[in-house]
Amino acid sequence: MHVRAASYALNSLPGYLQKLLPDSAPVQPESLQAVLQEVETKILPGVTHWQSPNYYAYFPSNGSIAGFLGEMLSAGISIVGFSWITSPAATELEMIVLDWLANLLKLPNDFLSKGPGGGAIQGTASEALLVVLLAARDRILREIGKDALGKLVVYGSDQTHSSLQKACQIAGVHPENLRLQRTESCNEYALSPESLGDAISHDIASGLIPFFLCATVGTTSSTAVDPLLALGKITKRNQIWFHVDAAYAGSACICPEYRHHLNGIEEADSFNMNCHKWFLTNFDCSALWIKDRNTLIQSLSTNPEYLKNKASQGRKVIDYKDWQIPLGRRFRSLKLWMVLRLYGVENLQSYIRNHIKLAQQFEDLVAQDIRFEIVATRTFSLVCFRLLPANKNEEYANKLNRDLLDAVNSSGQIFISHTVLSGKYILRFVVGAPLTEERHIVAAWKLFQEASSSLLENS
Numbered sequence: 001m002h003v004r005a006a007s008y009a010l011n012s013l014p015g016y017l018q019k020l021l022p023d024s025a026p027v028q029p030e031s032l033q034a035v036l037q038e039v040e041t042k043i044l045p046g047v048t049h050w051q052s053p054n055y056y057a058y059f060p061s062n063g064s065i066a067g068f069l070g071e072m073l074s075a076g077i078s079i080v081g082f083s084w085i086t087s088p089a090a091t092e093l094e095m096i097v098l099d100w101l102a103n104l105l106k107l108p109n110d111f112l113s114k115g116p117g118g119g120a121i122q123g124t125a126s127e128a129l130l131v132v133l134l135a136a137r138d139r140i141l142r143e144i145g146k147d148a149l150g151k152l153v154v155y156g157s158d159q160t161h162s163s164l165q166k167a168c169q170i171a172g173v174h175p176e177n178l179r180l181q182r183t184e185s186c187n188e189y190a191l192s193p194e195s196l197g198d199a200i201s202h203d204i205a206s207g208l209i210p211f212f213l214c215a216t217v218g219t220t221s222s223t224a225v226d227p228l229l230a231l232g233k234i235t236k237r238n239q240i241w242f243h244v245d246a247a248y249a250g251s252a253c254i255c256p257e258y259r260h261h262l263n264g265i266e267e268a269d270s271f272n273m274n275c276h277k278w279f280l281t282n283f284d285c286s287a288l289w290i291k292d293r294n295t296l297i298q299s300l301s302t303n304p305e306y307l308k309n310k311a312s313q314g315r316k317v318i319d320y321k322d323w324q325i326p327l328g329r330r331f332r333s334l335k336l337w338m339v340l341r342l343y344g345v346e347n348l349q350s351y352i353r354n355h356i357k358l359a360q361q362f363e364d365l366v367a368q369d370i371r372f373e374i375v376a377t378r379t380f381s382l383v384c385f386r387l388l389p390a391n392k393n394e395e396y397a398n399k400l401n402r403d404l405l406d407a408v409n410s411s412g413q414i415f416i417s418h419t420v421l422s423g424k425y426i427l428r429f430v431v432g433a434p435l436t437e438e439r440h441i442v443a444a445w446k447l448f449q450e451a452s453s454s455l456l457e458n459s
Contacts, residue, residue: 012046048415053435056444057417059220059248059277059382060432066342067282070335080328084317085309087331091318094121094333098287100340101275104254108266111289113318119289120323121332125247126163128272128288131296131324133167133212136241136269138299140211153177153203154212157191157226159219161245177208185422188377189222191215193230200238212241215268217261218249221419221428222376222384225249225261232267244268247286251278252356252380255349261379278352278381278432281339285332288323297322351434355381358441359431365445371452375426382430384421387452389459398425400455407451414444 020042050061081090098119099112111117122128133154141148154173156164158180168178179199183189200210213235215226228244235242244265250273252258265271270290275281290296301322303312311317321327343351359381366372366385376384386401402425405418417428431441 017042017046051433051435052415053433053437053440054414054444055433055436056429056431057415059430061276061283062278062280062432062434063282064280064339064343064434066339067280067335069342070338071282073338074331074334077331077334079331081331082321082327082329083307083309083312083319085311088317090331090333091320093337094320095119095318097333097337097340098289101287101336102289104345105250105262105273106259107262107271107289108291110291111271116293117289117291118293118318119287120320121329121336122272122286122288122324123284124163124286125161125245125272125274126166127325128270128286129161129163129214129243129245130167130170131300132241132243132270132288132290133164133171133173135290135295135299136212136243137171137173139241139295140209142298144209148209150174151177151207151209152212153179153208153210154214155179155181155196155199155210155240156214157181157183157189157216157219159183159189159191159221159224160214160216161220161247164214179203183224185376189219189224189421191226191231193227193234196231197234200234200240204238210238210240212243214243214245217244217246217253218380220248221421221426223249223379223382224376225379227264228262229264229267232264236267241270242268243270243272245272247272247274248277249380250274250287252352254345255352258352258380275336275339278355279339279348280343280351280434281336285336287336293318293323300324355431355436358436358438359383359429361438362429362431362441362445365441369449371456375421375424381432382428384419384426384428386424386426387455389456394424400459401425401427403455404448404451407455408447411447411451413447 049055051063079087079090081087084091095113095118102111102119109115137152140152149172152173154168154177160180165178181191181195181199183191203210213231215228215231217225232242249261253262270288272286272288275285275287276283312319320329359378363374363378363383366383367374371387372385373388374385386397387404389396389400405416405427408414408416419426419428
């Protein structure tokens with residue numbers, strides 16, 4: 001089956017597939033050959049190839065043979081492991097592999113399953129954030145009364161992932177009580193402890209109740225790293241739940257030289273990273289650790305008669321249905337276990353380091369061209385840059401970079417994305433696809449140079 005090297009679906013317009021497929025399912029079975037033929041001719045032309053070596057857009061969604069084999073075994077076994085008794089191996093393997101990963105990240109012992117906390121695999125970082133926000137909400141409302149919901153305040157920065165806003169909407173936190181503190185380029189777009197402290201003091205003086213902070217290690221726009229230790233001291237002093245979102249950059253912290261970005265994690269109540277982003281584990285597999293599992297269980301547990309059993313009633317086991325929104329859950333730990341075993345820690349570290357090295361090479365190429373500007377410090381494998389017009393006009397610069405993004409993406413050779421930092425339209429180039437090599441980086445940069453020359457000549 002031939003898959004075009006292009007990284008995204010160039011020729012697909014909204015509604016294209018509905019015109020190609022019948023209005024109803026077939027009454028009689030069709031041949032596998034006929035179905036696969038339509039996959040090639042009708043489905044793949046509308047697929048964005050996230051595994052392409054020329055994919056540099058959003059944070060990666062890694063796939064690997066090890067992850068695929070684990071996914072295949074999980075699908076073949078086909079259990080629904082919502083409680084220990086429904087498939088003991090599914091629950092116990094999840095506890096074991098998340099303890100393995102916690103130890104690789106050097107997380108505090110409180111996050112391990114042998115202590116008061118533990119880990120659970122969620123579908124996404126958005127789900128992980130939602131469940132800990134619900135746990136934090138219910139913990140504070142048990143203390144002060146449910147009528148105080150309208151006074152609860154949540155904190156983050158203007159670089160915090162938008163899933164915090166959605167979680168607040170679901171949890172009933174009033175929109176006006178979500179505080180997204182402004183970040184500055186002088187602080188590398190990290191959340192300022194002083195800004196947070198001032199906001200908390202102001203809210204307390206106004207009769208509001210601060211109860212939750214989401215800090216980030218590796219923000220989406222620029223991979224900024226919030227100062228966990230300083231923020232953690234503020235949350236502890238004010239009895240605020242402290243959640244750390246390291247969905248993308250958490251994977252890099254298995255490398256000793258990047259572990260310092262988690263310094264202060266001992267102050268956190270919960271921590272999350274996506275193994276399906278940069279850890280060779282096929283989507284979905286989002287690891288969440290929590291220091292006190294009882295807070296999560298109290299918030300999310302249900303115990304209908306038809307699910308009661310001796311192991312659960314005797315409190316001898318973990319029932320992961322009480323750690324998540326849905327009841328049913330897949331055997332996701334199997335693929336993470338296979339990735340850890342079939343690659344080993346040293347190979348996983350080398351994999352991360354290679355992507356960071358390639359990103360540094362791309363950054364060096366950008367820096368050598370005086371027509372371009374590096375906009376944010378590269379911390380991991382994301383390069384934020386932009387093309388500068390000769391007239392230095394910011395409005396025109398933004399248009400120029402929008403045109404540059406459209407030009408390189410419409411070529412079908414690579415796929416990138418953008419963001420806005422301090423009012424500037426920025427191009428994001430993130431290295432993270434399993435097959436990306438130095439030659440792909442060089443070719444991508446050549447495409448940027450050619451497209452930029454054309455735009456500047458015609459401006």
